[in-house]
Amino acid sequence: PEPQQAGGASVAIEARSIVKTFGQGPTALRALDNVSVAIRENEFFTLLGPSGCGKTTLLRLIAGFEYPTEGAILLHGDDIAGLPPFKRPVNTVFQSYALFPHLTVAENVAFGLEMLGRPKDEIAGRVSTMLDLVHLRELGNRRTDQISGGQAQRVALARALAPSPKVLLLDEPLSALDYKLRKEMQIELKRMQHETGITFVFVTHDQEEALTMSDRIAVMSKGKILQIGSPWDIYDKPADRFVADFIGESNFLAATVVRADGGAATVRLGSGKEIVASVAEGHSPAAEVTVVVRPEHASAVKGGGQLSGTVENVVYFGTDTHIHVKLDGGGAFTVRQQNSRSQSCGFDVGDRAGIEISDDAAQVLRD
Ligand code: ATP
Numbered sequence: 001p002e003p004q005q006a007g008g009a010s011v012a013i014e015a016r017s018i019v020k021t022f023g024q025g026p027t028a029l030r031a032l033d034n035v036s037v038a039i040r041e042n043e044f045f046t047l048l049g050p051s052g053c054g055k056t057t058l059l060r061l062i063a064g065f066e067y068p069t070e071g072a073i074l075l076h077g078d079d080i081a082g083l084p085p086f087k088r089p090v091n092t093v094f095q096s097y098a099l100f101p102h103l104t105v106a107e108n109v110a111f112g113l114e115m116l117g118r119p120k121d122e123i124a125g126r127v128s129t130m131l132d133l134v135h136l137r138e139l140g141n142r143r144t145d146q147i148s149g150g151q152a153q154r155v156a157l158a159r160a161l162a163p164s165p166k167v168l169l170l171d172e173p174l175s176a177l178d179y180k181l182r183k184e185m186q187i188e189l190k191r192m193q194h195e196t197g198i199t200f201v202f203v204t205h206d207q208e209e210a211l212t213m214s215d216r217i218a219v220m221s222k223g224k225i226l227q228i229g230s231p232w233d234i235y236d237k238p239a240d241r242f243v244a245d246f247i248g249e250s251n252f253l254a255a256t257v258v259r260a261d262g263g264a265a266t267v268r269l270g271s272g273k274e275i276v277a278s279v280a281e282g283h284s285p286a287a288e289v290t291v292v293v294r295p296e297h298a299s300a301v302k303g304g305g306q307l308s309g310t311v312e313n314v315v316y317f318g319t320d321t322h323i324h325v326k327l328d329g330g331g332a333f334t335v336r337q338q339n340s341r342s343q344s345c346g347f348d349v350g351d352r353a354g355i356e357i358s359d360d361a362a363q364v365l366r367d
Pocket of ligand 1: 022023029031049050051052053054055056057058205
């Protein structure tokens with residue numbers, strides 16, 4: 001039987017307690033430090049983290065270009081340690097998509113199928129379907145040194161998808177594209193994943209890209225996975241300070257726990273005022289904690305609020321305004337307010353401001 005997850009979806013790829021070290025002795029580098037993750041079938045799954053956190057190493061282990069020092073990689077429940085890369089039902093799209101320049105677009109797409117020795121008419125049909133999928137039907141006969149960067153990226157995708165891999169690995173495939181093309185390709189990639197039903201494992205260091213494209217995200221730092229969840233989970237319920245800091249903007253407040261009760265804790269802020277903050281499942285907060293509040297989950301008010309201070313900076317962004325407040329008693333807090341057409345945010349540098357934290361906005365971070 002295939003391994004099942006709580007949601008009922010089958011697991012496509014599982015990394016189980018993976019350790020990967022490069023080198024030996026005192027200079028050995030632990031690129032992955034006990035990483036476990038189960039990626040579901042038909043999922044758009046993203047590995048997100050700063051440069052050097054181990055994203056590419058994990059992808060290369062799944063592809064079979066590297067072998068784990070400890071732990072196992074399972075495909076539909078089977079250990080695939082013995083399978084060389086070309087025997088794994090997995091394909092990779094790299095940042096440098098490396099098309100064959102002397103071949104046409106169609107010949108590039110056909111390449112993997114020809115290596116597999118598929119019949120000619122099957123290959124022709126499949127190439128045509130793939131060119132439709134990536135919206136390049138007209139360019140089949142064009143040589144790949146005569147197409148744009150965005151088109152080349154689509155050809156690379158079509159080539160990788162043509163042999164119908166069970167899993168497609170994508171290592172920062174959009175990072176060579178300019179901003180506008182990148183935004184377009186984000187939507188296109190998501191559509192292709194949806195249309196093909198293939199599991200995508202996508203690597204990026206771009207938090208916005210991860211939030212907009214993924215079904216689930218694993219946030220990595222220094223060879224460890226810190227949190228796995230939906231974009232909503234990761235943004236609204238960051239497990240620790242690294243995740244809260246890496247994804248979106250955050251206000252961090254020192255607080256003292258007054259009462260903790262399951263998923264919530266009443267905490268006292270530096271101002272002496274109390275707020276209710278949510279607590280991650282299975283986490284029992286210490287007496288002294290840090291809570292995080294997103295800038296858009298608080299507002300600046302003329303009197304009252306749980307915190308108070310002096311406005312240090314007001315920055316207009318078109319859709320919203322960021323009000324930076326220096327808190328009485330130390331520290332700073334940024335509020336992000338939606339702009340309205342008829343009036344300004346109502347605060348100038350030097351004004352006194354209260355900060356009203358919305359109900360349900362605060363989260364206690366893991367120590
Ligand atoms: P980036 O976004 O910069 O590609 P990454 O998160 O993908 O970073 P990895 O490429 O997985 O990070 O690298 C993780 C760590 O392992 C880094 O410190 C890197 O220098 C090291 N590393 C990766 N491959 C090797 C190798 N073949 N030999 C030695 N060290 C390596």
